[in-house]
Amino acid sequence: MLHTSSLKSFFSRSVLASIAALTLATPAHADDKVTFLTSWFAQAEHGGFYQAVAKGIYKKYGLDVTVKMGGPQVNGMQLLTAGQADFIMGYDFQVLNSIEKGLPVVTVGTSFQKDLQGIMTHDDVKSLAELKGKTILAGTTAHTSWIPWIKAKYGFTDSQFRTYTFNLQPFFADPTLSQQAYPSSEPFQAMKNNVKANFFLFADEGYPPYGTTIVSTQKLVAEKPDLVARFVKASIEGWKSYLADPAAANELIKKDNPKMDDEQIAYGIKRMKELKVFDGGDAAKLGAGIMTDARWEATYKFMVGAGLLKADTDWKKAYTTQFVKDLKIMP
Numbered sequence: 001m002l003h004t005s006s007l008k009s010f011f012s013r014s015v016l017a018s019i020a021a022l023t024l025a026t027p028a029h030a031d032d033k034v035t036f037l038t039s040w041f042a043q044a045e046h047g048g049f050y051q052a053v054a055k056g057i058y059k060k061y062g063l064d065v066t067v068k069m070g071g072p073q074v075n076g077m078q079l080l081t082a083g084q085a086d087f088i089m090g091y092d093f094q095v096l097n098s099i100e101k102g103l104p105v106v107t108v109g110t111s112f113q114k115d116l117q118g119i120m121t122h123d124d125v126k127s128l129a130e131l132k133g134k135t136i137l138a139g140t141t142a143h144t145s146w147i148p149w150i151k152a153k154y155g156f157t158d159s160q161f162r163t164y165t166f167n168l169q170p171f172f173a174d175p176t177l178s179q180q181a182y183p184s185s186e187p188f189q190a191m192k193n194n195v196k197a198n199f200f201l202f203a204d205e206g207y208p209p210y211g212t213t214i215v216s217t218q219k220l221v222a223e224k225p226d227l228v229a230r231f232v233k234a235s236i237e238g239w240k241s242y243l244a245d246p247a248a249a250n251e252l253i254k255k256d257n258p259k260m261d262d263e264q265i266a267y268g269i270k271r272m273k274e275l276k277v278f279d280g281g282d283a284a285k286l287g288a289g290i291m292t293d294a295r296w297e298a299t300y301k302f303m304v305g306a307g308l309l310k311a312d313t314d315w316k317k318a319y320t321t322q323f324v325k326d327l328k329i330m331p
Contacts, residue, residue, distance in 0.1 A: 031064035032227050037085040039070045042257035044184060044268030045212060046089070047249045048111055048278075050256075052238025054248035061230040069256055080105060080217060087231060090215030091115075092208075092299050092318070093145055093308065100313045104218040107319040109232040109289045111239055112211035112272075113281035114203035117146055120171070120181035123196035128205060129154055137164035137171065137179035146180075148306035149207055168193075183275060184268030191267075201275055208298040210291060211277060221320065232323040236289040239278055240329060243269065279331030287328045291321050 038046050049067050052058045058065040068085070070076055076088040081103055090107060092115075098105050119128065119136065132154055138147060138161050150156055164179055168186060171177050172195050181187060183199055190197040203211070214232060221228055242249050250265050272278060282290050296319050303309035 029062065031059060031062050032230075034058075034063050034065045034087065034227070034231060035068060035085045036065055036231075037068045037070055037074070037076050037079060037088045039076060039089040039091070039212075041071055041260070042069055042253040043260055044246075044250075044253070044265045044272065045116065045182075047242040047246055047253065047265075047269070048239030049089075049235055050238075050252040051242035051246065051249035052234050054252050055238070055241055057238050057241065058231075058234045061234045063227075063230055063234060065231070065234075067252075067256075077103070077105065077215075080215065086220060087214055087216050090213045092210055092213065092296070093303065095213075095215055095318045096300065096303060096309055096313065096315060099315065099318045100310055105215055106218050106221055106317065107210075107213045107215050107291070108221065108228055109214040109236065109324045110210040110212065110291050111214070111235070111289070112277040113279075113283050113290075114201065114275065114277045115207060115209045115211040116182050116201070116277065117203075117207070118181055118183065118199055118201040119178050120186050120190065121178040121198050121200070122175050123198055124175075125178065125198055128200050131160075131178055132156055134160065135162055135177055136160050137162050137177060139164050139166075139180060142180055144308055146202055146207065148308065149202070149302060152306070153205065171195075183271040184264065187271075188264055188267045203277075204275075208295060208302055210295065218317075225322075229323050232289065233327060233329070236324075236327060236329050240288060240331060243273065243278060243331075283331055287324075288331045289324045289327050289329060291319055291324055293321070 036049060038049070042050070053065055053067060070089070076085070077094060077098055079085045080088045092107070095105055095107050119131070121131070125131065128150070140163070147161065168189055171179050172193055179186065181199060183201065187197055187199045214235060216228060246269055253265065254260055278288060282292055296315065300309065300315035304311045
C-alpha cells in the first residue's frame with residue numbers, strides 16, 4: 001500500500017508526465033490560416049504567390065496559405081468583403097470604386113510597379129501615337145479603365161474602338177488592326193501563329209495604376225496588422241525567389257491550371273523580366289512591393305478627370321503604405 005506522501009509523489013509524476021506528453025503532441029504555435037484569391041486562372045503572373053507556398057516562405061513567417069484561383073465567374077471583391085478570402089489579387093481602379101461605394105477594403109502592397117495592360121499591333125507600327133484614327137479591338141471593361149486614358153493622351157476617339165471577343169483571328173487576318181493585350185498572352189499566341197507583332201505597355205507611357213496588387217479588408221488591417229505584415233513580406237520574397245528560379249511554383253501553377261504549359265510560362269517570365277514590372281520604377285531604389293502616395297494620387301486624379309470616380313471619394317482609404325515602406329526587399 002502507498003503512503004500519502006508516496007501517493008502525492010506518484011500523482012505529481014503522473015501529472016507532469018501527462019503535461020510533457022501533451023506539450024510534445026501540441027505545436028508551440030500553429031500557423032495562421034490564410035486564404036488568398038487570385039484574379040484569374042493560374043499563370044506566370046501569379047508565380048510569386050505560388051512560389052511562397054512551394055518554397056515554404058509563407059510557413060517561415062508562420063502562415064498556412066491556401067491560394068485559390070479566380071476566373072470569369074469569380075467576384076473577388078465580393079468574396080473578400082464576405083469573409084471568404086483574407087486577401088485578393090486586386091486592381092487600383094476596382095479598389096477606388098469600392099471605396100466610393102463604401103466598401104471597407106484596402107490595398108496593402110503590390111507585386112508589380114506597372115500594370116500589365118497594353119496594345120498589340122502588327123510589326124509595322126512603331127508607337128501608340130501611330131494608332132490615331134485606326135481600328136483598335138477592346139473589351140467592354142476597357143471603356144472604364146484604359147480607353148479614357150489613351151483618348152486623353154493621344155487624341156483617340158470612340159469611333160476607333162470595336163469589340164474584342166478574345167478571338168485573335170480578326171487580328172491575324174487584318175494587318176491594319178490593333179488590339180488590347182497582356183504581354184504574355186496575345187503576343188505569345190501571335191508568335192505561335194507566325195504573325196509578327198509589337199506590344200506597347202501602357203505603364204511605360206504613363207498609365208498610373210499598379211499591377212497585381214494585394215488587397216485586404218480594413219478590419220483585418222486594424223485587428224491583425226502583424227499577420228498582414230507577414231503575408232505581404234512573404235509574398236514579395238516569393239516574387240523575388242520566383243523570378244530567380246521558378247521551377248517549384250511552376251509545378252503548382254500547372255497543377256491548378258493544366259492548360260498552362262512550360263513554354264507559355266517561360267514566355268511570361270521572360271516578358272515580366274524584360275518589362276521590369278517587379279523591379280522597375282520605384283522598386284529599383286525603394287525595394288520591391290513599394291507603393292507611393294504620388295502614384296495613388298495620380299490614379300485618383302486620372303479617374304476623376306475621366307469621370308470614372310467622384311471627386312469627393314476619400315482616395316487615401318484605398319491603400320496603406322505601412323506594410324511596404326520599410327520592407328527594403330531589393331530586387
